[in-house]
Amino acid sequence: MNTPGDVYLVILLPALLLVVMALVVILVEAFFPESFLGFPTRLATAGLALIGFLAAGVTAGANWGTPGLQVEDNSGMIILDHYTLFLTMIFCLGGVLTVLISIRYLEDTGAAVGEYYCLLLFATAGAYFMAAANHLIVVFLGLEVLSVAIYPLAGFLRRDRRSNEASLKYFLLGAFSSAFLLYGIALIYGATGLGRLQMAAAPGASGAVSGLARLMLALGPLRFDQIIGYVLTRGSYAPVFWAGVALLLVGFCFKAALSPFHMWTPDVYDGAPTPVTAYMSAVVKAAAFAPFFRFFLDVLGRRSGSPGSYEIYSHWAMIMMAVAILTMTWGNLAAVAEPSMKRMLAYSSVAHAGYITVALIAESSSALLFYLLVYTTMVIGSFACVSLLRRRSEGEALEISEWTGVGLRYPWFGAAMALFMFALAGFPPTAGFMGKFIVFRAALETGANAGHQNGYIVLVSIALINSFISIYYYLRVVIAMYRPAPADAEAVHLVRDRTAGAAILICVIGVILLGVYPQIAFGVLSTFRF
Amino acid sequence: MNIPWLSIILWLPLAAGLIALLLPRGTRAKGDMAALVAIIGAIITLALSVLVYIRFDNALSSYQFEENVNWLPSVGASYHLGVDGISLGLMLLTAFLAPLVLLYLANRSDSSGSIYFAILALETSLLGVLLSADLLLFYVFWEAMLIPMYFLISVWGGERRAYGSLKFILYMMVGSLLMLVGILWFYWWYHAHVGPFTFNLSDWILMNGTPGARIPHDVQLWMFGFFFISFAIKVPLFPFHSWLPDAQAEGPVAFNVMLVEVGAYAFIRFCLPLFPAASLTWAPAIMTLAVINVIYGAVMAIVQQDMKRLFAYAGMSHAGFIILGIFSLTQQGIEGSILYMINSGLTGAGLFFIADLLYRRRGSRAIRDFGGMAAAAPVFFFVFMVTALAAIGLPGLNGFTSEFLVLVGAIRANAVSPVFGYFAASGVVLSSIYMLWMFQRVMYGRRPAPLDGVADLQPDENTTLWPLIATFILIGVWSALVTQPMQPSVNATISAIDRGAGPTQTAPALDLLMPGAGMGAMTR
Secondary structure (H helix, E strand, O other): OOOHHHHHHHHHHHHHHHHHHHHHHHHHHHHOOOEEOOEEHHHHHHHHHHHHHHHHHHHHHHOOOOOOOOEEOOOOOEEEOHHHHHHHHHHHHHHHHHHHHHHHHHHHHOOOOHHHHHHHHHHHHHHHHHHHEOEHHHHHHHHHHHHHHHHHHHOOOOOOHHHHHHHHHHHHHHHHHHHHHHHHHHHHHHHHOHHHHHHHHOOOOOOOOOHHHHHHHHHHHHEHHHHHHHHHHHOOOOHHHHHHHHHHHHHHHHHHOOOOOOOHHHHHHHHOOHHHHHHHHHHHHHHHHHHHHHHHHHOOOHHHOOHHHHHHHHHHHHHHHHHHHHHHHHHHHHHHOOOEHHHHHHHHHHHHHHHHHHHHHOOOHHHHHHHHHHHHHHHHHHHHHHHHEEEOOOOEOOEHHHHOOHHHHOHHHHHHHHHHHHHHHOOOOOHHHHHHHHHHHHHHHHHHHHOOHHHHHHHHHHHHHHHHHHHHHHHHHHHHHOOOOOHHHHHEEEOOOHHHHHHHHHHHHHHHHHHHOOHHHHHHHHHOOO | OOOOHHHHHHHHHHHHHHHHHHOOOOOHHHHHHHHHHHHHHHHHHHHHHHHHHHHOOOOOOOOEEEEEEEEEHHHOEEEEEEEOHHHHHHHHHHHHHHHHHHHHHHOOOOOOHHHHHHHHHHHHHHHHHHHEOEHHHHHHHHHHOHHHHHHHHHHHOOOOHHHHHHHHHHHHHHHHHHHHHHHHHHHHHHHHHOOOOOOEHHHHHHHHHOOOOOOOHHHHHHHHHHHHHHHHHHOOOHHHOOHHHHHHHHOOHHHHHOOOOHHHHHHHHHHHHHOHHHHHHHHHHHHHHHHHHHHHHHHHHHHOOEHHHHHHHHHHHHHHHHHHHHHOOOHHHHHHHHHHHHHHHHHHHHHHHHHHHHHHHHOOOEHHHOOOHHHHOHHHHHHHHHHHHHHHOOOOOHHHHHHHHHHHHHHHOOOOOOHHHHHHHHHHHHHHHHHHHHHHHHHOOOOOOOOOOOOOOOHHHHHHHHHHHHHHHHHHHOOHHHHHHHHHHHHHHHHHHHHHHOHHHHHHHHHHOOHHHHHHHHHO
16 A cells, blocks of 8 residues: 555545445436336335445444554545544444434335435545545535535425425525634635745746645645644734634534534424434534544644643633533533423434533543444434334324333333433443443543643533433433323334334444443544544 | 352343343243243342352451453453452342242233343342442442333332332432542542552552552542432432332332342442541431431331331331441441341331232222231231331341341440430330331221232242241341351451541541531531
C-alpha cells in the first residue's frame, strides 16, 4: 500500500462500496421493476442494501489491524484511523438494522421501495465522510450528502401529512443550520487562510501546479492540522476565528440535536417513518458527533500541545458543559410529560445527546465510541419495537397509553421493549449502564487531569440526577405494558415480521452482551488512542 | 482441581430460569416441565451451597472459594467472587428460599415460565450481591436485582401494583445513584493516593488500614453518607421506609419471600470496613434511627388491618434490631445481626407464605375477615403458631438467639451508649403484642362467616412450610451452626474498625459516650 492509488482505495473503499451499491439498487429498481434474479424487486433491493452495508462494515473491520493505518491522501483531507473505522462499523450496523426494520414497514405503508434503500446507502456514505474528514470542507460535503438523503427519507410517506411536515421542517431548519456551518467555515477560512489564498492565486508562485492542486493549496488552511497551527500562533486573540468556531458549534449542535438547537427533534422524529427515525437517532446523531469530536479534540483540545491550548480547552469545555447540562435536563424534563411514544423517544434521544456530549468534553474517544455503539443498539431496538405495534384501524400505536397490556399479550415482544427501556434508563446489567458508567468515569478522569475537577463533578452529578429523572418516563412504558388491558385492548396488534424480529434480536444480544461483558468492545477501543 | 464453585452457584439459577422460560408454553404438562426445571436448578444450587458450607474453613476470616478474573481491566474492575463468614449464611438462606418459593408456586395454575425466570434471576442477582468482592460488580448486581423485583411486583402484584412498583424502584434508584457517587469518589481517592485504578474491595479496605493513606475523617463522613443512604433505603431504616409497606402489600408472595436483607449485609460488608472512623462517628445517630425503627415498626404493625402490611412493619421492626446490632460494633452485636438477617428472612418467609395461604382460602388479607380458624384447620394453626412464635423470639426457636445477641451486643457496646439497647428491648414486648394479637384475631375469636372455604394445609403447602419449621427449630436449638463460621470474619471486621479508627478515635470517642453528641454530629 505504498502507491498513492492504493492509499486512495483503502481510504475510500467503504464509501465506494456504499455508493456503488446505492447506484446498483437504483438501477435494479429502474430496470427490473418486477423481479430481480428470481426475487421480488422490493426484497432484492433490500438484500442488496444489506450486502452493501455489510461489505462496507466488514471492509472497515478488515482494515482494523492494518499497520500504518493512519494514512492520509495527498491533500490530507481525509484520514483513516481507528476512529473512522469504528464509526464506520457503527454506521453500517445502524444501516443493517434499519434495513431489517424497513422491509415489512415499507410494504405495509405502501411506500415505493428502491430509492429508499438507495438514499439510506448514500446517507451512510455521507456519514462515512463526516467520520473520516480531516478538513472542514469535507465535513460540510459529508454533512450535505447525509442531510440531502435524509430530507426525502423523513418525508417518505408521501400521503401522510405529518411525514411531509417532518421532511419540510427538517429541510428548512437543516438548510438554515448548514448555512450557519458554512458561514462558520468561511469565517475560519477568513482568519486562517488569507495568506495562503494569495499565495495560491499569485501567478508563477506555484509554477506548473494544476488547477486542482492549486485548489487544494488554497483550501489547505481548512485542514484541521493547519487550523491548529493558527490557533497555536494567533489563537488567543482572533475574534473572526472564534466567531467562526461559534457558528460551527451551532451547526454541529443542530445536527446532533443539542439544546437549544434541538427543537426540530420531536416533530421530525414523530413524523418520519419509524425506521428512518431509528436511523436518524442512531446513525445521523453518531455522524454529527464524529467531526464535532474530531474538530474540537484536534483543534481546540488539550492535545494540540501548546501552553495556551489548556486555556482554550477550558473555555470551550465550559461552553460545552453548559450545552450538555441544558441538553440532558431539557430532554429529560420534556420527555417526562410526553404522552406520545415517538416524541418521548425523541426527547430521550436529546437527553442521550447530552450524555454523549459529556464524553466529548472528556475528550475520550473510547468512551464516545463505546457510548455511540451502545446507544445504536438500544435506540434502534426500541424504535424497531415501536414500528411493529400497529392499530387495528391504521398506522402505528404511537400513544404510550395504547401500549397497555401489550407485555402480557406478547411476552417476548414486551420483554424486549422492557429491556430497551431499562437499558435507556441506564440499569445494569444492560449496556445502558456500562455506557454511562464509562462516559462519566472518563469525564471525572479528565477533570482530575485538567486540574479543575469541580466543574466535572458538577457535570457528572447533574448527569446522574438526569438518569434518575429518565427512569420515570422509561418505566411509564413498562408500567403500561404490564397493566391488564382494558376491554378494547384488541385495538392494537403486533405485526409478525421476521426480519424486524431479527433486528430486535441483534439489539437484545448487543444490549446484554455489551452490558455484561463490555470488554468485548471497550477492550479494542481502549488499546488505541485516537 | 479448581472448580469455580461460586460461579456455578451464582449462574445456575439464571440458566435454569432461562431454560424454564424458553420451554414452549401452552399445555399444562409444559408448565409442569418449566416448574420442574426451575425447581431442579434451585435445588442443585442449594445443594452446592450446602457443599460450600461443609467445605468452608471456619478458622479463616478471609475470602474462600475465591475467583478473580479481569472484567474491565482498563477501568480496574474485575469479576471477583468470594465467600466469607459474613456472606456464607445469607448465601445459604437465599439458596434455601428460592426452591421453597418455586415449590409453593409450582402448583398454582397462574404460574408460568416467566415467573420462575423472574424468581431465579432474582436469586442470581441476590447471590451476586452477596458474593461479589469488587465494588463495580457488586453495584451491577445490586441494580440488576431491581429489575426482577420490579417485574414481580408490577406483573404479578396486587391491585395497586403500578403504584407499588414505581415507588419501589424510584426509592431504590435514588439510593443506588448516590451509592454510585460514593463508589466513584472512593475509586478516585484510591487512584489519587495509592495509584492504580481498582474496584477491588480488599484493596480499598487495605488503604484505610494504612496510616498514611487513610481517608481524612471529614471526607469519610461524606463518603459513608452516600453508601449509607442507599443501604438504609434497602433495609429500610426509619425515614426511608415508606416504600416497604406498599411494595410488600402489592408484591406477590415470591417478592415478599425473596426480599433478603441485603441492605444490612452491605452495611457490614462495605460501610464498616471501608469507613471505620465514620462508622464510629455516625454510630449513635444510626443507632437512634434503629431504635426508632424497632419501636415505630412495631407500633405501626399493631394497628395494621392488612396482614401483609402488618408483616411488612414487623420486618421493619426486625430490621431495626439488625442495624442496632451492627452499629453496636461488638462481636456479639454483629454476629447477632447476621443471624438475625437469616432468621428474619426465614420467619418472614413463613409469615408471608401464611398470609398468601389465608388469601387463597378467603380472598382477603384483612384480619377482620378471619376468625375461629383454629378448630377448622388444626395443622395450619400449629404451623402458624410456630412461625409467629419464632418471629417473636421465643426461646428454643430461631428468633430468640439473634435477638438476645443483638441486645447483649448493644448494651455491652464500648463505642456507643447502652441506652439504645434498653430502648430497643421494648421491641421484644411490642412484637408479642402485634403478633399474638393478630394471631388471636385470625385463629380464635368469632367466625365472621361460615368457614366453608377454609381447608387445612394441603400436601403441596406442607412441602413448603415444614422445611421452614424445621429450620426454625434447628437454628433455635443449635445456632452455632450459623454463628460458628462467621466468628473469624466478624472479628476481622471489628479489628479493621479499631485499626482504621485508631488515630481519629480520641476526639470523637469522647462525644460518642453521649447519644446527644451523635445527633450533634449528624447536623454538623
